[in-house]
Amino acid sequence: RKEVEQDPGPFNVPEGATVAFNCTYSNSASQSFFWYRQDCRKEPKLLMSVYSSGNEDGRFTAQLNRASQYISLLIRDSKLSDSATYLCVVNMATSYDKVIFGPGTSLSVIP
Amino acid sequence: DTGVSQNPRHKITKRGQNVTFRCDPISEHNRLYWYRQTLGQGPEFLTYFQNEAQLEKSRLLSDRFSAERPKGSFSTLEIQRTEQGDSAMYLCATDAGNSGNTIYFGEGSWLTVV
Numbered sequence: 214r215k216e217v218e219q220d221p222g223p224f225n226v227p228e229g230a231t232v233a234f235n236c237t238y239s240n241s242a243s244q245s246f247f248w249y250r251q252d253c254r255k256e257p258k259l260l261m262s263v264y265s266s267g268n269e270d271g272r273f274t275a276q277l278n279r280a281s282q283y284i285s286l287l288i289r290d291s292k293l294s295d296s297a298t299y300l301c302v303v304n305m306a307t308s309y310d311k312v313i314f315g316p317g318t319s320l321s322v323i324p
Numbered sequence: 325d326t327g328v329s330q331n332p333r334h335k336i337t338k339r340g341q342n343v344t345f346r347c348d349p350i351s352e353h354n355r356l357y358w359y360r361q362t363l364g365q366g367p368e369f370l371t372y373f374q375n376e377a378q379l380e381k382s383r384l385l386s387d388r389f390s391a392e393r394p395k396g397s398f399s400t401l402e403i404q405r406t407e408q409g410d411s412a413m414y415l416c417a418t419d420a421g422n423s424g425n426t427i428y429f430g431e432g433s434w435l436t437v438v
Contacts, residue, residue, distance in 0.1 A: 219366075247426075256415060256429040257367065300366050302427075311380060312357060312417075312427055314366040 214239050216313045217303050223319035230291045234318045236284040236301030246277055247302040248286045251317065257300055260286075291322045327351075330416050330430035337406055337437055344402045345433040347416030356399050357427070358391055359415040360384065367415055373399060374421070406437045 219236045226232050238246075246263035261268065263275040263284055274287040284301055301315035327350040337343050349356050354375050359367035370389070371381045375396035385391070388406075393399040403410055413432040419425040 217366075254413075256431050258429070259426050262426070311369065311372065313369055314359070316366040 215316075216240065216305065217301055217315040219299075219301050219315040220318045221316075223321060225321045225323055226291055227323050228291055228293060230322075231287065231289045232291060232320065233288075234286045234299050234301075234320075236286075236315055238282050238284070238301075238303045238313075240303070240305045241279075241282060243282075243303045243305050245304040246284050247304075248273075248275055248284075249300040249302055249314075251298045251300055253297075257314075260299070288320075291320075293322050293324065296320055296322045328416060328418055328428050328430035330414075330433050332433060333431060334434045335436070337435070339408060339437055340405055342402065342404045343406055343435060344400055345414050345416075345435075347399045347401070347418075347430055349397065349399070349416070349418035350420075350428060351397075352420060353418035353428075354396065354421045355419050356393060357417045358399070358401050359417065361413045361415055361432075362411075370401075370414075403435070406435075408437045411435055411437045 216239050248260040249257040250260045251257040261270050263277045267276045272289045276285045298317040298319045300317045305311040329348040356373040358370040361367045369382050370385050371391045373393040376393050388404045391401045413434050415432045416430045417427045419427045
């Protein structure tokens with residue numbers, strides 16, 4: 214089993230739609246979690262951290278379920294500019310930090 | 325501008341040649357990571373430094389790959405005897421050293437082996 218797995222995608226949604234991405238991680242000792250966004254041929258950039266209580270930033274909501282080792286990202290009212298690859302990131306935090314990326318889920322928002 | 329600088333940004337090399345990439349982190353960041361990414365895949369962990377100490381190397385990092393961070397500041401990633409399968413984007417990332425800190429990426433170094 215891979216350390217971090219994501220929905221395979223791609224997701225093709227119309228503007229204004231709500232879309233949800235899922236991510237699971239294998240190491241129950243993992244301590245911190247993030248969603249990164251990556252545009253084509255660019256470096257990943259932080260979208261938001263994920264907290265146990267859940268957190269929201271505008272149209273984006275992230276949830277963490279430690280018991281199920283599951284992370285989600287919800288995007289409401291999708292915009293064309295949301296088209297990108299969304300990477301789930303987990304800090305495995307064994308004897309030291311080890312940051313692992315999921316394979317990414319591609320989103321295309323269609324006019 | 326993330327503050328993490330990588331160079332060269334693009335490198336085309338013939339198979340069998342050696343290449344070296346450099347990463348200059350954000351100045352106060354003591355942790356530095358190297359990742360490799362191919363099209364359609366997420367970044368794959370290669371190696372990790374805390375200050376000058378290389379704490380982990382992925383099995384992806386064959387004996388042709390070596391990374392250093394001699395003074396705990398900039399880092400280099402060298403690939404010897406390059407193969408076509410080494411063609412990828414090599415990403416450097418740094419953070420300030422506390423769990424939960426944001427990781428900042430450089431813009432990556434694209435390698436094409438012909």
